[in-house]
Amino acid sequence: MPGIPLLRPRTAAAAVLALAVLLLTLAACSPATGASPPPGSPLPVVSSTAILADFARNVGGDAVTVSSIIPPGADIHTFRLTPGDSARISRARLILTNGAGLDDFLDAAIASARNHGSVSLAVANGLALPVDRQPVASSQHADEDHGDGPHLWLDPAYAMLYVERIRDALAAVDPPRAAVYERNAASYLRHLRDLDEDIARALSAVPAQRRVLITFHDAFAAFTDRYAFERQALAGVQGGDITPQDVVRLLASVRRRGIPAVFAEPQFDEKILRQAAAEAGVAVGVIRSDTLDAQTPTYLAMMRANAASIAALLSERAP
């Protein structure tokens, strides 16, 4: 296979460790034939989304090179793979997808393109918050919303679980640098804990009767559960077509509840949402869910911008 260096075989002990750590969460491809990269050379990692790539870069630091398959700003829910993506997948030692129905359309392509020593991890599959990370205050629909949809990273408590799984996967694929991944992850996890507190503080400016987050696609279940908002959306969790009935339903709700703003997402055509908002006489903010871009190039920046946007448009001080 051109471009893939000859690597020393992983020891049996490391293979056993890898299986123990990644039990139930990894589809390990012939772990006995896997190998660590030569000392000093970065571990190639491929992720489906830019947000997963950001997590992997924070955990991997200089020890990894990370690229995402779905380009910044693209709509995950309608994305299709190119031949260049297959080549990148074939060179990767760790392949990260979200799973939980978000990017499962990549599974077949990954299975056929990945190299023999690689590990593929669907980070969100089977993920559940431990008791000490449950939301402090639950929204009135929290029970029915909990775990609804694949966009779990929009709750920083789930993002922390993502990061822990990525840390464990990197350590299993590349045991000599496990301590590096452990140290980097510990530092980034502290940032995520701070992020959670900062978002809660920013959103405390939004009174209870205005705690309704109205977005284009139904991506914010984990977020609204965590910060005690209700949520409504024009389109379902996978985006998709909007019917006139969807618009009528949303407008009626916005008027009845006196909600001052709805939120467009840059990766979707926002024309319908803007028309609906203009008809209802409410403001349109911007919020991000699936992808990073030049305005918010990291997960931390995206989440802080989302909280600032929501606080600015839904607080008592909002117009």
Ligand SMILES: [Zn+2]
């Ligand atoms: Zn989405």
